[in-house]
Amino acid sequence: MSSSPQLQVSALNKQFAGRPILINVDLTLHRGKAYLLSGANGAGKTTLLRIIAGLEKPDSSRFDLGQGPMKWRHCRSTLQSKTLYLHQHPYMFDGSVRYNLGYALPRGLTRELRNERIDKALEWAELNSYAKTPAKTLSSGECQRISLARAWLKRPDMLLLDEPTANLDQESRQRTLDLLVALKQDGISMLVASHDPAHLSTLVDSHIHLDNGKTICLEHQEQIPRGNSKITPIRRIKA
Template sequence: MNEPETSMKTACGSPVSESAGSAPAIEVRNLSRWFPGVHAVRDISFTVEPGQVIGFVGANGAGKTTTMRILATLDHPSSGEAFVCGHNVVTHPAEVRRCIGWMPDHYGTYGHMTVLEYLDFFARALGFGGEERIERIAEVMEFTDLTGLADRLIDALSKGMGQRLCLGRALLHDPEVLILDEPAAGLDPKARVELKHLIRLLAQEGKTVLISSHILSELGEMCDSLLFINQGRVIHHGSAESLRRGNSAASLIEVQITGSVAKLSAWATLSPHVTFREATKSGGRIEIDSVEPAVIASVLRRMIDDGIAVTDFHLQERKLEDAFIEILGEIEASGSPFVS
């Protein structure tokens, strides 16, 4: 299928606003939020640089939505501070609202309105008037591919179309930071791919995106880094790649060859930095005692030079889900709430 050539170039402008200056897009300092009987968020701190896409991961009730609602000025912290585009969410909520686009985990639409009326209402409510309002609506409809659905009642939209509409609404005022709470929840695979694609486009435009999801593999593909939260505490902040690799200083490689597996085993035994781990149907797993890409590449080159007919050679990574579970396990074992 063709990639859409739609973009938000005109609307989105530069990735970092002048008002934000050099301030991080999102900065959270020792943020806590408690409700009667519930400590939803406990002393969390993190920073998101402009243009980054950050995945916010955690089980239900971990504190993701509460944190996101505070960042969106819809709730207030019990202690600590949060800044979006350099503005304090408590003392300057209006400024924060101007630079964020918020997409909650629920639908948030009016069933008896058409797509066009819905976007028009929010464009008016955001203060757009006259031709500017028309242009904003047109750009958003074009970007989210809703033009053909403009006159359809929202009740008649599929979940995926509805999510695109919600994303369109969040983009109407061309925000610098997007806060998306479980945007892919309940979407079918096709709608999920479409949404992922739109988020990728927004990231290319330089938008900062904070996105929460249960589906870690999807976040891994989209995000520059992942923020794990558990029982109101941030337990890990790092890239998806580092998570997949884990803390290990070695790389596990899956190798497929033509010919005898014993040949691969013998070669590995004689080669420096390489250990043969186990045999598979048409090859085996070897461990290289480095994570440096250059070292891994040199091993592959040597293998070919030594006459092994390699048909597949790839780094075996942990699944993000496994990484998450492992981190939780480490926390339980250590008794400390933090993992470096």
């Protein structure tokens, strides 16, 4: 990794109802890179993404966003402003596609500038024909494209994606992937939770595997070890 770390997480712990989900997780994410986050169901992928997004409180942790390590609660608002978390099933607000895209824009823009940026986002995600359609009536693939267009408008430093290609047909999956590659080329780093690494091979640079609540960081293309009990860390990225 040649770029400077964008986010370093250390000693992150999280329990649900007394059951440890994340145990002393260390994680370093670099600017402009895309990371695949894999792991079995219940391994804590979504929880980890939500904690980094500032939506879920960890039991203990240290976060370094380039200003020295600090507690999660002290950098929660920074995490919320610098990241964008996309749910597995993106939520569409009650309103048109235009309304949903406009929500990602900062307030205070003039109507002309606002409309111009929404038009560009519609074009970027190939959603022009749906501009006035109620967003809730669209398919999963179209909703995923709206959520990525919102990301394109918000321009976060880091995109946190929870199974972005799950339950999509081949065509929708490819279009989603194309948009993700475009966002990465714009300099947005990504942490992508997925059960399906093969489809994301053109996007991700590194591979982080969650197992038994711990992270094992692997370089791109390296094989995820099979079997929970015999995992040997190939390379752990330290802060």
